[in-house]
Amino acid sequence: MPIRVFGVLLAALSLAATSAAADEGLWQRLREGGVGVLMRHATAPGTGDPASFTLGDCSTQRNLNEAGRAEARATGDAFRRNGVTDIAVLSSRWCRSSETAELMDLRPVEPHPPLDSFFAGRGDQAAQTAAMRQRIAGLSEGETEIYVTHQVNITALTDIFPRSGELIVVASDGRGGIEVLGRMGPFRR
Template identity: 50%
Template sequence: MHASAFLRLGFLALLLAVAAPRPAEAADAGQVVQLLDLPRHAALMRHATAPGTGDPDHFRLDDCTTQRNLSEAGRAEARETGRLLRTAGLADAAVLTSRWCRAADTAREMDLGKVEPFPPLDSFFRDRSREDAARRDILARIADRKAGDPPLIMVSHQVNITAVTGIFPASGEIVVVEVLQDGTAAVRARLSP
């Protein structure tokens, strides 16, 4: 094949890649903020980067030194997510969090509103028998959100978000869901850290 034909094919491939639409669920911070104004919508956020998996055998909920915690990069990630959402117009949110330190620290570092613990957001990584109850309670809390309520951000863990959405989120990723009338969650947007 002639060199100019290769160049034309390369240019065509580049043009198609640039013009291709992003996946429907990919969003920017502005889209996320708009969705969070809608009733029955909430942001499920996986805690920011905390190296490792699960928790140490000596884990205690009341002692952060026994838990897997945010790295400095994770803290910076959470602050940047908060900054992006504030810049996009999110003024004050209801922020619910798992009681695990890495989730609560993520919520506080974002600085988007008063942070309150919500036990259904606690990790059930070690106790899968809690999955159905956690999913049900998370969905019920989102379904209760009415027009005019503050935006709802729920900081949790991979297992909880996967149980609600079927998505395996990255550390620090936000998955915006709407709870439908049948009680299931529909993913409306995703925001990568």
């Protein structure tokens, strides 16, 4: 094996080991509590929603495809495999978010309007973002919550543009803001 190829393989293995260690640190924080997990709903092809969008009518919304459903199940599997099962699950009322949360099969899902999308002026970005900052700040030690929501909501809170199904682990910074502890996923089967 040429030295150059060996070097590339060694670098790839080192990166994988570093990533696994970072993920284990995040799973440990989730087991300890006092943190939230912002999750962008699993894969739902397209952008936004049709003009005929109606809350509560999934036939008028952009929805998960089979890959997205598999991602949601794999995410729930990852939580169980890593011992994070004592967790509250809150979701946007948009079908792609609530279906993601349901398919994770962790706990009963609580619809939470501050997690609803405000893309294209559908909600109130400032009020929803403030409500989520306050909720995250109010997490007690030992308490962990997952928030299944949308890219725009996560970006407003963290300045991160997450991939579908990606998890952003956050905590209060103690000053009214949010500290990003790390990113994981999306998970695949």
